[in-house]
Amino acid sequence: MATVDDVATGGPPEHRPRRNLTGYWLILPGALWLLLFFVIPFYSLLAASLFDPDGSVLTGYDVTFHVQNFGNAFWDYKEQIGRSLLYAALATATCLVLGYVLAYAIAFKAGRWKNLMLVLVIAPFFTSFLLRTLSWKLILADDGWVVDVAQAIHLTDALQLVNLADGDRLLATPFAVIAGLTYNFLPFMVLPLYASLEKVDVRLIEAAGDLYASPARGFLKVTLPLSMPGVVAGTLLTFIPATGDYVNDQLLGNTNTRMVGASIQSLFTKENDYATAGALSVILMVIIVAAVMVYVRKAGTEELV
Amino acid sequence: MSNAPESTVSAPPRAEAAHDLRLQGLTKEYATFTAVKALDLVVPQGQFFALLGPSGCGKTTTLRMVAGLETPTSGSIHLGDSDITYEKPYKRPVNTVFQNYALFPHLDIAKNVAFGLERRGVKNTKQQVAEMLELVELTSQAHKKPAQMSGGQQQRVALARALINQPEVLLLDEPLGALDLKLRRGMQLELKRIQTEVGLTFVHVTHDQEEAMTMADTIAVMNGGVIEQMGAPTELYENPRTTFVANFLGQSNLIAGDIEGRDGDQVKVRVQGAVASVPADRAHAESGQGWLGIRPEKVLIAETGHPIDAPGDVITGGFVTDVSFVGVSTQYQVRMPWGQELMVFEQNTGARGMLPVGTKVDVSWRPEFAFLLDASQDAMAGIEGD
């Protein structure tokens, strides 16, 4: 209802500072999604980690705030946790080296083949992850030519020296697990790296050359720093899922290459030890979040454009 | 102004040719297109040299070849006695201020400026960087990132980043192109001052003829991959050799005429019934047809029947079709009996009022200001706004 005041102001309609709620409405679908698929499962996971360890499928489980679950789980599975972090780190490092070279080549050297090469990078996604990993089993099999070659060039010897293989084989070794992780997560490294490198203005690289930087120096001082957002994104996208991966280790490894993902899976599905499985999941999550925070701070993303 | 002898290289011969930049037969061909054709030029050490030409004429390509960012198809580049045609860019004593600045976005201003020195292993750059930032008046901005600066400031950073290396030749590729007019004028003076102060050889690329004329010791006018003419600004303006230069550098009236031949140190030209003369050293055609050229401000105008101030060659029977008053001068369009419109710029001395449209007028010019060009060229070549 118009008041006397409204009429009195006259002229152009007064602009009232009104809360704009559109932004909040736009958040809603995402927030619901998160609630449904993150908060609720996380809550049930957290609850499971606090179950009474004496519970079973038959007798049921109670949340007894049995905090010792965490200590026990960590103690019992510290080897698997350490191994997961190590394998994931090695696979991430390998992915970074291979992926950087590949992304660099696609961004700067591929010319008209650029799109084709990008399609090839994601082409593996067209077949099942499981099938592809299984086929590595065939490739690395003891009677395959890959092993013959690896033996001939003393790769197997070298791998034994650094404890990544035992005996003259490739399959069922830590090497195979790391190679599998590297293979499976490489596209997650290449794509963000490519996106970053693609944005690097070649004129900046030319300017570095004009200012007495040899191609190698120019790369270190200009291209690499400018591609850091891609390096950070790529390593996170590789390291995080690789740490929790449970497929590569089961298909390509042996009982001594167990990663924590596989342990959690078997605790949940085979041994029905929900308490330990839940605790282990929470521990893994905390470790990853802490590692990522340290890493992102170290990589100094705020320094970057 | 000296009237240079008939040679393509304008620079007077000097004793020390120690660090002159010499381009010989420099050519750059792309797959289907020749961007630079057999370019010959010498930039004497310590000169402010302007490369002037319309968009796409090959200016950037030429600079990139000098900087080593593009490999010439043929020809050579010498700096003093050393042949740098195929030298790696990072080994050349040449720096560039790029058309788009190309500042490193991840480094602050001080680090951008120090970049070249550090790559050459200079240890303590602080002092030099501070001096350089002072020169370009950016001392207080040393720790900003390029993205936090205005266009004009970025331009000065780009300049400082190149200058600090004291290169033998500094290449500037339209560094003022992105600036507004006022800032542009300011930076022109600044650049000229810095160049005089540090005494380096500047090769400045621009397509702004006014900029080239105010700043350069020598201008080379480039068109379609070749140099049309090279010389001091006054020389190019007063005595253009081609219709392109006559139109691109300022404006010109070009009147078709028949060359009657040489008479002493004058060349006689029959234009539309009248006979005009041109000094022999300003005649770039000797026989047949020719374009008689005269700058608009050199044309005198008077109402028919009134005396002309300092008459030279007179043509009668024109009438004014357009008048525009631009403060310091009045610009007339005069339609001549043969249908051509001539431009006449008259200084507003106040000696006489403006001539209204329709006034019958006579025009005249001093023969020593006229020039004569070969008629085989397009009279419209180099007219701006195309």
Ligand SMILES: Nc1ncnc2c1ncn2[C@@H]1O[C@H](COP(=O)(O)OP(=O)(O)OP(=O)(O)O)[C@@H](O)[C@H]1O
């Ligand atoms: N890589 C290339 N391949 C084919 N043609 C090219 C290439 N680079 C430049 N050219 C052509 O060469 C010609 C000269 O280009 P250049 O960049 O030297 O022009 P410019 O005089 O600097 O022009 P502007 O004033 O617009 O900067 C242009 O016609 C351009 O189309």
Ligand SMILES: [Mg+2]
């Ligand atoms: Mg250019």
